Amino acid sequence: MILMKDVHKTYANGVVALSGINVDIKQGEFVYIVGPSGAGKSTFIRLMFREVKPSNGTIRINDINVNDLKERKVPYLRRNIGVVYQDFKLLPKLSVYENVAFALEVIEESPAVIRKRVMEVLDLVGLKNKARFLPDELSGGEQQRVSIARAIVNHPKIVIADEPTGNLDPETSREIMKIFEEINDRGTTILMATHSKEIVNTFRKRVIAIEDGLIVRDEHRGDYGYES
Amino acid sequence: MRHIREGFKNIGRNGWMTIASVGAVTTTLILVGAFLALMLNLNEMADNIEDDVQIDAMIEQTADEEQIQNLGNEIEKINGVQSAVFSSKDDQLNSLIDSMGENGQAWQMFEQDNPLNHVFVVKTADPQDTAPVAKQINELQGIQSVNYGQGVVEKLFEFNSYARTIGLVLILGLVFTAIFLISNTIKITIMARSKEIGIMKLVGATNGFIRWPFFIEGLLLGVLGSIIPVAIILTGYYYLVNNISQHINYSFIEILPFNPFAFQLALIIVAIGALIGVWGSVMSVRKFLKV
Numbered sequence: 001m002i003l004m005k006d007v008h009k010t011y012a013n014g015v016v017a018l019s020g021i022n023v024d025i026k027q028g029e030f031v032y033i034v035g036p037s038g039a040g041k042s043t044f045i046r047l048m049f050r051e052v053k054p055s056n057g058t059i060r061i062n063d064i065n066v067n068d069l070k071e072r073k074v075p076y077l078r079r080n081i082g083v084v085y086q087d088f089k090l091l092p093k094l095s096v097y098e099n100v101a102f103a104l105e106v107i108e109e110s111p112a113v114i115r116k117r118v119m120e121v122l123d124l125v126g127l128k129n130k131a132r133f134l135p136d137e138l139s140g141g142e143q144q145r146v147s148i149a150r151a152i153v154n155h156p157k158i159v160i161a162d163e164p165t166g167n168l169d170p171e172t173s174r175e176i177m178k179i180f181e182e183i184n185d186r187g188t189t190i191l192m193a194t195h196s197k198e199i200v201n202t203f204r205k206r207v208i209a210i211e212d213g214l215i216v217r218d219e220h221r222g223d224y225g226y227e228s
Numbered sequence: 229m230r231h232i233r234e235g236f237k238n239i240g241r242n243g244w245m246t247i248a249s250v251g252a253v254t255t256t257l258i259l260v261g262a263f264l265a266l267m268l269n270l271n272e273m274a275d276n277i278e279d280d281v282q283i284d285a286m287i288e289q290t291a292d293e294e295q296i297q298n299l300g301n302e303i304e305k306i307n308g309v310q311s312a313v314f315s316s317k318d319d320q321l322n323s324l325i326d327s328m329g330e331n332g333q334a335w336q337m338f339e340q341d342n343p344l345n346h347v348f349v350v351k352t353a354d355p356q357d358t359a360p361v362a363k364q365i366n367e368l369q370g371i372q373s374v375n376y377g378q379g380v381v382e383k384l385f386e387f388n389s390y391a392r393t394i395g396l397v398l399i400l401g402l403v404f405t406a407i408f409l410i411s412n413t414i415k416i417t418i419m420a421r422s423k424e425i426g427i428m429k430l431v432g433a434t435n436g437f438i439r440w441p442f443f444i445e446g447l448l449l450g451v452l453g454s455i456i457p458v459a460i461i462l463t464g465y466y467y468l469v470n471n472i473s474q475h476i477n478y479s480f481i482e483i484l485p486f487n488p489f490a491f492q493l494a495l496i497i498v499a500i501g502a503l504i505g506v507w508g509s510v511m512s513v514r515k516f517l518k519v
């Protein structure tokens with residue numbers, strides 16, 4: 001499903017973010033990426049949907065070679081990967097419904113499909129009754145649920161989240177984690193970079209620890225392993 | 229459909245920049261229109277004159293009928309001559325009086341004692357041969373002088389080419405200014421929508437899909453900028469044809485008719501406006517959209 005072989009990433013300014021990553025992630029797995037700040041977690045995540053290109057090594061996702069994927073095919077790769085960020089990235093002038101529908105409109109899905117799918121995912125994240133609200137009228141946890149709904153509305157096989165609970169309190173974080181688990185239960189692969197010891201130790205999953213651009217630990221049902 | 233809607237929205241959003249760039253396109257196109265109207269008319273006039281060139285070969289007063297006959301034969305033998313038609317001094321006076329219109333009355337007093345010469349009106353097959361042929365005729369025995377509007381055609385062509393160069397430089401400068409302003413307007417739109425564009429990329433919108441609204445915005449700015457110039461050209465040219473042309477009596481000044489010329493010109497103006505707009509947006513999209 002996700003396969004990385006000897007992946008290196010050196011940014012244009014000479015910073016070496018990753019220096020030899022090897023991973024194999026199967027369909028349906030739930031994986032945490034942990035490690036100190038600046039370790040290369042975000043870089044690792046952004047390689048998946050070609051937000052950055054590796055300097056060396058190969059990345060395969062669903063048997064697609066991401067390295068030498070043509071520019072004009074990148075959008076189709078991204079349609080199979082939902083992305084959730086720490087800062088939600090919602091459009092402030094659009095309602096909850098419109099923010100989620102936006103993801104389908106810009107890939108030119110038909111209006112009937114859009115209506116059906118948006119209502120489905122809003123139901124899943126528990127925001128059906130707030131479809132008309134603007135992002136500003138929601139709590140942080142609710143805003144993150146909107147962005148999760150947007151990430152999964154096209155039924156991607158993989159959902160990638162970069163510190164999705166970074167801006168949320170522990171109680172809200174747990175609610176968000178339950179939603180991710182529910183999505184994972186439906187067979188979606190989930191990759192989540194996180195700083196939260198509490199979450200990693202409560203919701204036990206596979207843990208990949210990165211330090212200085214290298215994988216230093218990879219264990220199933222692992223713990224956070226750092227003092228937070 | 230969505231792209232067109234988004235394009236219109238963009239225009240509404242950037243109020244002042246939209247007005248500035250539409251204004252630049254408008255100014256540019258008014259000048260382009262005036263320049264084109266002038267150039268195309270001058271070209272047409274030059275063509276007309278070229279077609280009209282003839283050599284008036286004036287026959288010496290002393291020549292008798294036989295000599296005139298011989299002269300005619302000799303002229304027709306010259307290389308490049310198409311026709312040589314005899315015109316008596318009375319014909320000459322009559323056509324002079326006609327061409328002067330009201331002022332011609334004064335010349336009628338000469339009818340009794342006509343000071344003009346008999347003339348051979350010579351046409352060459354190729355207007356370019358006019359000068360050398362005239363020179364040869366002038367050397368014939370019995371010809372007093374030749375008259376073929378020496379240099380007028382050349383001068384008009386020379387004027388045309390100066391006018392064209394100056395006009396083109398001026399207009400290219402204006403066109404590039406307009407393109408620059410449009411590309412700046414689009415740049416502002418792109419900046420203002422960077423978050424939206426980022427999300428579009430994230431969820432897998434194709435580059436073409438992302439670019440379209442900006443092309444449409446550029447196209448609209450260009451076409452909006454052509455509205456006033458088109459109105460000015462149509463009304464202006466209408467008045468020109470109907471008023472000014474009546475006061476000009478020179479036979480070779482004949483301006484192109486309103487229909488279809490003004491409509492063709494209007495179409496060209498809209499097309500140039502659209503081109504400026506699309507070009508401006510392409511520049512900006514290439515530089516700032518990075519998709």
Ligand SMILES: Nc1ncnc2c1ncn2[C@@H]1O[C@H](COP(=O)(O)OP(=O)(O)O)[C@@H](O)[C@H]1O
Nearest residue numbers: 011013015017036037038039040041042043044
């Ligand atoms: N776009 C970039 N250009 C240059 N250097 C970058 C860029 N993004 C990240 N880095 C650098 O790469 C290293 C890894 O960063 P990142 O992947 O964001 O780590 P993490 O998410 O684990 O904090 C850091 O040293 C960071 O400064």
Ligand SMILES: [Mg+2]
Nearest residue numbers: 041042043162
């Ligand atoms: Mg990070």
